[in-house]
Amino acid sequence: MKTIVPRAITAEEAAVVKQALLRAAQTPVPADTIQFIDSLRVTAECECGCRSVEFECSEGLENRWADGVGYLQTGERVDVLVWERNGHVSSLEIVDHLGAGKLPVSVCSWEEAGKMLSNSSFDPDATRRST
Ligand SMILES: [Zn+2]
Numbered sequence: 830m831k832t833i834v835p836r837a838i839t840a841e842e843a844a845v846v847k848q849a850l851l852r853a854a855q856t857p858v859p860a861d862t863i864q865f866i867d868s869l870r871v872t873a874e875c876e877c878g879c880r881s882v883e884f885e886c887s888e889g890l891e892n893r894w895a896d897g898v899g900y901l902q903t904g905e906r907v908d909v910l911v912w913e914r915n916g917h918v919s920s921l922e923i924v925d926h927l928g929a930g931k932l933p934v935s936v937c938s939w940e941e942a943g944k945m946l947s948n949s950s951f952d953p954d955a956t957r958r959s960t
Pocket of ligand 1: 876877878880
């Protein structure tokens, strides 16, 4: 991670964090956390080319808050993890297996991803419609 001059979260990043917390949370996420996502500030970006970012947050132990599967516009998959510290979103981790350098357009839980795999035709928008 490379420290940057703090900037506002982009709409694209906020959408990924929100979807991950709403659809793939490991522990309950308070409603005000979701509302606060739009005001998060990015303080570090990954240097490897993936779209992982760290947010302005107090010090402390990080816990995994959400763990899901993201789909790029092209239908390729990335892993999406959201970490928290003291109840605040501390980082967004994109495990970009293909080095696509893109954020997913939709995020779902591993269970949902498994169900979609068993369908013969792949449709990345199916995750959005199923809710
Ligand atoms: Zn990276």
